[in-house]
Amino acid sequence: xxxxxxxxxxxxxxxxxxxxxxxxxxxxxxxxxxxxxxxxxxxxxxxxxxxxxxxxxxxxxxxxxxxxxxxxxxxxxxxxxxxxxxxxxxxxxxxxxxxxxxxxxxxxxxxxxxxxxxxxxxxxxxxxxxxxxxxxxxxxxxxxxxxxxxxxxxxxxxxxxxxxxxxxxxxxxxxxxxxxxxxxxxxxxxxxxxxxxxxxxxxxxxxxxxxxxxxxxxxxxxxxxxxxxxxxxxxxxxxxxxxxxxxxxxxxxxxxxxxxxxxxxxxxxxxxxxxxxxxxxxxxxxxxxxxxxxxxxxxxxxxxxxxxxxxxxxxxxxxxxxxxxxxxxxxxxxxxxxxxxxxxxxxxxxxxxxxxxxxxxxxxxxxxxxxxxxxxxxxxxxxxxxxxxxxxxxxxxxxxxxxxxxxxxxxxxxxxxxxxxxxxxxxxxxxxxxxxxxxxxxxxxxxxxxxxxxxxxxxxxxxxxxxxxxxxxxxxxxxxxxxxxxxxxxxxxxxxxxxxxxxxxxxxxxxxxxxxxxxxxxxxxxxxxxxxxxxxxxxxxxxxxxxxxxxxxxxxxxxxxxxxxxxxxxxxx
Amino acid sequence: xxxxxxxxxxxxxxxxxxxxxxxxxxxxxxxxxxxxxxxxxxxxxxxxxxxxxxxxxxxxxxxxxxxxxxxxxxxxxxxxxxxxxxxxxxxxxxxxxxxxxxxxxxxxxxxxxxxxxxxxxxxxxxxxxxxxxxxxxxxxxxxxxxxxxxxxxxxxxxxxxxxxxxxxxxxxxxxxxxxxxxxxxxxxxxx
Amino acid sequence: xxxxxxxxxxxxxxxxxxxxxxxxxxxxxxxxxxxxxxxxxxxxxxxxxxxxxxxxxxxxxxxxxxxxxxxxxxxxxxxxxxxxxxxxxxxxxxxxxxxxxxxxxxxxxxxxxxxxxxxxxxxx
Numbered sequence: 001x002x003x004x005x006x007x008x009x010x011x012x013x014x015x016x017x018x019x020x021x022x023x024x025x026x027x028x029x030x031x032x033x034x035x036x037x038x039x040x041x042x043x044x045x046x047x048x049x050x051x052x053x054x055x056x057x058x059x060x061x062x063x064x065x066x067x068x069x070x071x072x073x074x075x076x077x078x079x080x081x082x083x084x085x086x087x088x089x090x091x092x093x094x095x096x097x098x099x100x101x102x103x104x105x106x107x108x109x110x111x112x113x114x115x116x117x118x119x120x121x122x123x124x125x126x127x128x129x130x131x132x133x134x135x136x137x138x139x140x141x142x143x144x145x146x147x148x149x150x151x152x153x154x155x156x157x158x159x160x161x162x163x164x165x166x167x168x169x170x171x172x173x174x175x176x177x178x179x180x181x182x183x184x185x186x187x188x189x190x191x192x193x194x195x196x197x198x199x200x201x202x203x204x205x206x207x208x209x210x211x212x213x214x215x216x217x218x219x220x221x222x223x224x225x226x227x228x229x230x231x232x233x234x235x236x237x238x239x240x241x242x243x244x245x246x247x248x249x250x251x252x253x254x255x256x257x258x259x260x261x262x263x264x265x266x267x268x269x270x271x272x273x274x275x276x277x278x279x280x281x282x283x284x285x286x287x288x289x290x291x292x293x294x295x296x297x298x299x300x301x302x303x304x305x306x307x308x309x310x311x312x313x314x315x316x317x318x319x320x321x322x323x324x325x326x327x328x329x330x331x332x333x334x335x336x337x338x339x340x341x342x343x344x345x346x347x348x349x350x351x352x353x354x355x356x357x358x359x360x361x362x363x364x365x366x367x368x369x370x371x372x373x374x375x376x377x378x379x380x381x382x383x384x385x386x387x388x389x390x391x392x393x394x395x396x397x398x399x400x401x402x403x404x405x406x407x408x409x410x411x412x413x414x415x416x417x418x419x420x421x422x423x424x425x426x427x428x429x430x431x432x433x434x435x436x437x438x439x440x441x442x443x444x445x446x447x448x449x450x451x452x453x454x455x456x457x458x459x460x461x462x463x464x465x466x467x468x469x470x471x472x473x474x475x476x477x478x479x480x481x482x483x484x485x486x487x488x489x490x491x492x493x494x495x496x497x498x499x500x501x502x503x504x505x506x507x508x509x510x511x512x513x514x515x516x517x518x519x520x521x522x523x524x525x526x527x528x529x530x531x532x533x534x535x536x537x538x539x540x541x542x543x544x545x546x547x548x549x550x551x552x553x554x555x556x557x558x559x560x561x562x563x564x565x566x567x568x569x570x571x572x573x
Numbered sequence: 574x575x576x577x578x579x580x581x582x583x584x585x586x587x588x589x590x591x592x593x594x595x596x597x598x599x600x601x602x603x604x605x606x607x608x609x610x611x612x613x614x615x616x617x618x619x620x621x622x623x624x625x626x627x628x629x630x631x632x633x634x635x636x637x638x639x640x641x642x643x644x645x646x647x648x649x650x651x652x653x654x655x656x657x658x659x660x661x662x663x664x665x666x667x668x669x670x671x672x673x674x675x676x677x678x679x680x681x682x683x684x685x686x687x688x689x690x691x692x693x694x695x696x697x698x699x700x701x702x703x704x705x706x707x708x709x710x711x712x713x714x715x716x717x718x719x720x721x722x723x724x725x726x727x728x729x730x731x732x733x734x735x736x737x738x739x740x741x742x743x744x745x746x747x748x749x750x751x752x753x754x755x756x757x758x759x760x761x762x763x764x
Numbered sequence: 765x766x767x768x769x770x771x772x773x774x775x776x777x778x779x780x781x782x783x784x785x786x787x788x789x790x791x792x793x794x795x796x797x798x799x800x801x802x803x804x805x806x807x808x809x810x811x812x813x814x815x816x817x818x819x820x821x822x823x824x825x826x827x828x829x830x831x832x833x834x835x836x837x838x839x840x841x842x843x844x845x846x847x848x849x850x851x852x853x854x855x856x857x858x859x860x861x862x863x864x865x866x867x868x869x870x871x872x873x874x875x876x877x878x879x880x881x882x883x884x885x886x887x888x
Contacts, residue, residue: 586831586833587831588830588831588834592830596830596834596837596838597837599838600837600838600841603838603841603842603845604841604844604845607841607842607844607845607848608845608848611845611848611849611852612852612856614849615849615852615853615856615857616856616857618853618857619856619857619858619859620869620872621876622872622876632794636790636794639790640787640790643783643786643787643790644783646783646820646824647779647780647782647783647824649824650779650823650824651779654779743824743825744825747820747821747824747825748825750820750824751816751817751820751821754813754816754817754820755813755817757793757813758793758809758810758812758813762793762794762796762797762805762808762809763805763806763809763810764797764805
C-alpha cells in the first residue's frame with residue numbers, strides 16, 4: 001500500500017512554492033501540522049457525538065422511559081446501538097486519531113527536527129481514508145434497521161447473522177468503517193515509524209529522542225503487529241455477513257470463539273497503543289513543569305519495549321467466561337498480572353521524576369498529574385479482572401465498565417487535554433487562559449470520578465451490563481449502601497455526566513477565546529528543551545528555518561553548571 | 574521533480590526511507606496472512622474430514638501456478654539487477670514479464686475456480702471451501718494490486734526514472750510469492 | 765552454504781540457478797504425496813515450503829544484506845503469529861468445552877463413527 005500511493009503521484013506536481021488556495025492549505029494539505037489538526041478536530045467532533053450517545057443512554061438508565069431532550073425516547077434497539085457506537089467511536093475515532101494520529105503527526109517531525117513526514121502524500125491519504133471511515137460509520141446510524149447494536153467487540157453470531165442483530169446493513173457498514181480506519185492507521189503508522197527511524201536531525205542518537213516520540217513509535221509498531229489477524233478476521237466476518245460462509249457459526253462448522261481470539265489479539269495490544277502516547281505526553285509535561293530530568297530514561301525505554309512484547313501474551317483474559325480452556329486461563333492470568341509490573345513501574349518513575357522538583361501547577365501539569373492518579377485506579381482494579389477466578393464473578397458487570405473507563409478516560413480525555421493544553425502555544429501561537437483551564441480541569445475531573453466510582457459499587461453488587469431498563473429487575477432496585485438505593489447511584493452517575501459534558505463548553509470557549517485574543521506565546525513559553533520549541537509558533541510549512549543539530553537528550557533541566565535551568569537540545573555546549 | 578521533503582532524504586537507520594517502509598509493509602502483511610493461515614491450520618489439524626474436501630482441489634493447477642509465480646519472481650529479481658546496473662529499459666521489460674506471470678496466474682485461477690464452482694464446491698459448501706476461497710482470494714488481490722503497482726514502476730523505469738523502486742516492488746512481489754509457497758501445500762498437497 | 769552453488773563465476777549470485785533449485789524443490793514437494801506415507805508428505809510439503817521461503821527471502825529479497833534489525837522484526841512478527849496459534853488453538857481445536865459445543869462438528873464425528881461416507885452426504 002505504501003508504494004502505491006507514492007508511485008501513483010505524477011512527477012512534476014508541486015503545490016508548495018506558490019500562493020496556496022484555501023483548499024490546498026486546509027483541505028488537501030500535505031503539511032504534517034495541518035493533517036494533525038484535521039485529525040485532532042475530526043477526533044474532537046467524533047468525541048462530541050460519542051459524548052452525546054453517552055448522554056442519551058445514561059439518561060435512559062437513570063430515568064427509564066423518559067423523553068430524553070434532543071434525542072427522544074430511547075428504544076431498546078436505540079439503546080444497543082448507542083452503547084455500541086459510543087464504545088466504537090470513543091476508541092477508534094477519538095482515542096486513536098487524537099492520541100496517535102494527531103499528536104504523532106504534529107510532534108514526530110517537530111521533535112526529531114525535520115521538515116515533514118517522510119511520505120507527506122501517504123499522510124494525506126491516511127487522513128482522507130480516516131475521514132471516509134468516519135462518514136461511513138455515521139452513515140450506518142441512518143440506514144434502514146438502524147446502527148449496529150452488537151457491542152464494540154462485535155461478537156458473532158450476534159454480529160454475523162441479520163436474524164439475530166436485526167441490523168444487516170448497520171452491521172456491515174460498521175465493519176467496513178472499522179476496516180477502513182485500520183487501513184488509514186496502517187498507512188499513518190508505517191509513515192510514523194519510518195519517519196522516526198530515518199529522518200532524525202543530525203546528532204540525535206536513539207537515547208536523545210523525546211520519550212513521547214518513542215512511545216508513539218512503539219504504539220504504531222504494536223498496532224501494526226496486532227491488527228493483522230483482526231483484518232483477516234474482519235474479512236471473514238464480512239463474508240459471514242454477506243456471502244453466507246460460516247467461519248464463526250458453530251451450526252455449520254465454524255467457531256465463534258475464533259473471532260474473540262482474533263479480536264482480542266488486537267484488542268489488548270490496542271489498549272497499549274493508546275496508553276503509550278498518553279504516557280509519553282505526560283512524561284514531557286512533568287519533566288518540563290518540575291524542571292527535572294526524567295527519572296531513569298533508559299529504564300523507561302526498556303520498560304516500554306517490555307510492555308509492548310508482554311501485551312501480546314495477555315489477550316485471552318477478556319474471554320475467561322467464554323469457555324476457553326481453563327489451563328490456558330491460568331497462563332493468561334499469570335501474564336496479565338505480570339504486565340501490571342511495568343505499568344506500575346512507570347507510575348513510580350513519574351512520581352520519582354516529580355520528587356524534589358520545582359513544580360508549576362498550571363493546567364497541563366494538573367492534567368498530567370490527574371492522569372497518573374486516575375490511571376492508577378484503573379490499573380489496580382484491573383488486577384481483579386485479570387485473575388480468572390475473580391473475573392467469573394465480575395465479568396459483564398458495571399465493575400468491568402468502571403474499570404476500563406478508569407483506563408480509557410485518562411488515556412483518551414485526560415491525556416488529550418494534557419497534550420493539547422501543553423502544545424497549544426506551539427500549535428496556535430497563543431497562550432491559553434490558565435484560569436479558565438483550571439476551572440475546566442476541576443469541573444471535568446470531579447464529575448468524572450463521581451460518574452464511575454458509583455459504577456464500581458454497582459458492579460461489585462452484581463449489576464449486570466447490557467440491561468436497558470433496570471426497573472425490570474427488582475433485585476437491582478433496593479438499598480445498596482449508605483442509605484442510597486441502586487437507582488440513586490445510577491442517578492448520581494447521570495447527573496455527574498451532565499455536569500461534565502456541560503463543563504466542556506468552557507474548554508471550547510477557552511480555545512476560541514485564546515486563539516483569537518490570547519497573549520502571544522513566543523517560541524518557547526515553557527522554557528522546554530525539545531526541538532519543537534525552537535521553531536516559531538505556529539511553525540511554518542517546513543518547520544525550521546535551518547537544519548538543526550542535536551547535542552544532548554531532551555530532559556536536561558536544572559543542570560548545575562548552567563545559569564538557566566534548561567538546556568535546549570540544539571544548543572552547542 | 575516531485576516535491577520531496579528533506580525528511581525523505583535522510584536515513585538515520587542506515588536503510589533508505591522507501592525501502593524501510595516497504596519492509597514495514599511486508600511486516601504488516603505477514604500478520605494479516607499469518608492470522609488467516611493460523612486460523613485455517615488449527616481447523617485443518619482438528620478436522621479429519623477436511624482432507625476429503627481438500628482431495629477435490631486440483632494439484633496440477635496448483636503446481637502450474639506455483640511455477641508461474643516462482644518464474645515471475647525470477648524476472649522481478651533480474652529486473653532489480655538490471656535497475657542496479659542502470660539499465661531502465663531492460664528492467665521495465667523484465668517487470669512486464671513478471672506482470673505477464675501475474676496475468677497468467679490470475680487467469681488460471683479464474684478457470685480453476687470456475688471449474689470448482691461448476692462442480693458444486695462453492696464458498697459456502699463447507700468451512701474448508703470458505704477458507705480455500707478466502708485465503709486464495711486474499712492472495713489473488715495482492716497479486717493484482719502488485720501487478721498494477723508494477724506497471725506504474727515499469728513505466729517510470731522505462732524512462733530511467735525512480736529506478737530504486739524496481740527493487741521495492743520486487744521485495745513486495747517476492748513476499749506475495751512466499752505466501753503462495755505456503756498456500757500451495759496447505760490448500761493443494763496436504764490431503 | 766548455498767552461496768558457492770549459486771555463484772555465477774563472477775562472485776555474484778546466479779538468479780537462474782536459484783530459480784532452478786526452487787523448481788526442483790517444487791517438484792519434490794509435488795512428488796512426495798505419491799509415496800503415500802504421511803510423514804514423508806508432511807516433510808516434503810511443509811519442510812520444503814520453509815526451505816523455499818528461506819531461499820526466496822535470502823536470494824531474491826536479499827533480506828540478509830539488509831541491516832540485521834529487518835530480519836529481527838520479521839522473525840518477531842512470525843513469533844507473534846505462533847503465539848496467536850498457541851493461545852487460540854486449544855479452544856478452536858475442541859468440539860466441546862465447559863458449557864458449549866459445536867453441533868456441526870459433533871455431527872461430523874458421529875458420522876465418522878457410523879461408518880465412512882457420511883461426509884460426502886454432509887457437504888454436497
